[in-house]
Amino acid sequence: xxxxxxxxxxxxxxxxxxxxxxxxxxxxxxxxxxxxxxxxxxxxxxxxxxxxxxxxxxxxxxxxxxxxxxxxxxxxxxxxxxxxxxxxxxxxxxxxxxxxxxxxxxxxxxxxxxxxxxxxxxxxxxxxxxxxxxxxxxxxxxxxxxxxxxxxxxxxxxxxxxxxxxxxxxxxxxxxxxxxxxxxxxxxxxxxxxxxxxxxxxxxxxxxxxxxxxxxxxxxxxxxxxxxxxxxxxxxxxxxxxxxxxxxxxxxxxxxxxxxxxxxxxxxxxxxxxxxxxxxxxxxxxxxxxxxxxxxxxxxxxxxxxxxxxxxxxxxxxxxxxxxxxxxxxxxxxxxxxxxxxxxxxxxxxxxxxxxxxxxxxxxxxxxxxxxxxxxxxxxxxxxxxxxxxxxxxxxxxxxxxxxxxxxxxxxxxxxxxxx
Amino acid sequence: xxxxxxxxxxxxxxxxxxxxxxxxxxxxxxxxxxxxxxxxxxxxxxxxxxxxxxxxxxxxxxxxxxxxxxxxxxxxxxxxxxxxxxxxxxxxxxxxxxxxxxxxxxxxxx
Numbered sequence: 001x002x003x004x005x006x007x008x009x010x011x012x013x014x015x016x017x018x019x020x021x022x023x024x025x026x027x028x029x030x031x032x033x034x035x036x037x038x039x040x041x042x043x044x045x046x047x048x049x050x051x052x053x054x055x056x057x058x059x060x061x062x063x064x065x066x067x068x069x070x071x072x073x074x075x076x077x078x079x080x081x082x083x084x085x086x087x088x089x090x091x092x093x094x095x096x097x098x099x100x101x102x103x104x105x106x107x108x109x110x111x112x113x114x115x116x117x118x119x120x121x122x123x124x125x126x127x128x129x130x131x132x133x134x135x136x137x138x139x140x141x142x143x144x145x146x147x148x149x150x151x152x153x154x155x156x157x158x159x160x161x162x163x164x165x166x167x168x169x170x171x172x173x174x175x176x177x178x179x180x181x182x183x184x185x186x187x188x189x190x191x192x193x194x195x196x197x198x199x200x201x202x203x204x205x206x207x208x209x210x211x212x213x214x215x216x217x218x219x220x221x222x223x224x225x226x227x228x229x230x231x232x233x234x235x236x237x238x239x240x241x242x243x244x245x246x247x248x249x250x251x252x253x254x255x256x257x258x259x260x261x262x263x264x265x266x267x268x269x270x271x272x273x274x275x276x277x278x279x280x281x282x283x284x285x286x287x288x289x290x291x292x293x294x295x296x297x298x299x300x301x302x303x304x305x306x307x308x309x310x311x312x313x314x315x316x317x318x319x320x321x322x323x324x325x326x327x328x329x330x331x332x333x334x335x336x337x338x339x340x341x342x343x344x345x346x347x348x349x350x351x352x353x354x355x356x357x358x359x360x361x362x363x364x365x366x367x368x369x370x371x372x373x374x375x376x377x378x379x380x381x382x383x384x385x386x387x388x389x390x391x392x393x394x395x396x397x398x399x400x401x402x403x404x405x406x407x408x409x410x411x412x413x414x415x416x417x418x419x420x
Numbered sequence: 421x422x423x424x425x426x427x428x429x430x431x432x433x434x435x436x437x438x439x440x441x442x443x444x445x446x447x448x449x450x451x452x453x454x455x456x457x458x459x460x461x462x463x464x465x466x467x468x469x470x471x472x473x474x475x476x477x478x479x480x481x482x483x484x485x486x487x488x489x490x491x492x493x494x495x496x497x498x499x500x501x502x503x504x505x506x507x508x509x510x511x512x513x514x515x516x517x518x519x520x521x522x523x524x525x526x527x528x529x530x
Contacts, residue, residue, distance in 0.1 A: 040478075047497065051467045051471075082468040083472060
């Protein structure tokens with residue numbers, strides 16, 4: 001059974017087998033390439049299309065409803081190789097031009113080979129092997145070794161290729177990987193002719209080794225892909241940092257990265273479990289009751305994760321701008337029920353903390369006070385200093401500290417996270 | 421035994437333009453007609469070779485083309501030999517005879 005496509009060739013609607021359509025496209029592409037320097041290229045291409053259409057029409061008039069791939073190949077054969085006019089005009093035998101057209105026609109294209117007995121994972125190695133005309137086992141062994149040496153980088157490239165390179169889905173595409181000039185049986189017979197019995201046994205051993213190694217790559221890849229997903233999610237989450245909102249879900253002071261790692265791991269673990277459940281449910285349930293839980297699992301996962309994402313995003317984040325807005329004229333700021341003093345424009349202030357230690361509050365220093373109801377400019381001696389900031393830690397005995405950072409940012413960092 | 425002899429291929433190719441002009445001189449022709457007319461002769465050439473040649477000859481002013489509506493599909497393109505083309509054909513005919521005569525002379529026993 002072959003799929004058929006309805007195409008418009010020079011204004012004529014024709015049913016042509018898919019591989020035939022591709023053959024026509026390939027021929028036209030090659031013609032376009034060969035006639036690149038011809039000023040009448042577009043006109044010529046239209047003429048060729050017309051010629052193909054006429055021949056197709058003659059075929060379908062006769063008996064068939066559909067133009068088969070064989071018909072197309074025969075037709076293209078009859079149209080011959082496109083030669084630039086200069087080559088003909090000069091009277092020289094431009095074998096070069098004809099050869100160029102032929103090679104354009106037979107241009108190899110890289111596809112993944114995912115059929116039975118072809119690819120093991122995503123068919124990347126099988127496709128590459130066919131493309132460069134090397135035994136697939138050799139490619140696999142080289143890939144595994146390269147993956148190990150490059151500490152997984154090659155595995156990532158493999159993953160990328162699995163996503164980018166299309167899978168061969170028709171005989172035509174399968175042929176395109178090997179180059180059209182060579183059918184699979186050509187390759188096989190040549191391999192047989194070349195390889196003696198000794199080589200064959202070496203090949204067998206290599207094949208076996210390749211099989212084991214391929215299993216190793218498979219699991220390495222699964223882990224690598226998981227790691228990449230987790231890392232990617234971490235990167236996305238870290239974009240939303242100040243991730244104080246995340247921190248509230250855990251202990252205060254837990255580093256953003258730790259949280260991001262936890263969250264993203266949980267995220268993909270949940271996805272994995274759901275997918276596994278969905279896949280497993282198909283095996284476990286009796287065929288009569290079998291239902292595809294995949295969509296349901298994905299829906300649940302999507303809803304849960306969306307809810308989580310929304311709740312994280314909508315939790316207010318105290319930013320240094322907000323802190324600045326809250327600061328009143330006397331350098332006092334009240335955030336979440338705590339009073340802080342920010343010595344910004346008042347010059348050096350000498351304050352005494354609860355233990356009687358002196359602190360010099362220079363510009364940019366932040367101190368937390370237990371408010372006794374006193375208002376007005378900082379006269380800290382009348383208040384108890386509970387802490388003076390230094391790199392985000394609060395310690396009454398740290399002594400004078402001049403913050404190098406934006407004091408507002410420093411202030412934001414000082415605010416206890418559990419007060420959100 | 422038409423065209424199987426690769427030995428004379430360069431000769432035939434050199435004369436292809438001559439052959440096309442001669443074919444065309446009988447009136448106006450659809451490009452496909454020329455392919456058909458030449459098929460089965462020593463000058464048999466596929467579309468892939470002839471079409472670019474026809475368009476080159478038109479650029480050189482030897483041929484002219486005109487469009488004509490057809491019952492099916494888009495308008496068809498017909499070629500005609502121009503005056504310059506007729507003149508060129510004349511020259512070619514004369515030259516061809518000269519060549520032939522020269523070859524005969526060379527072969528004649530002195």
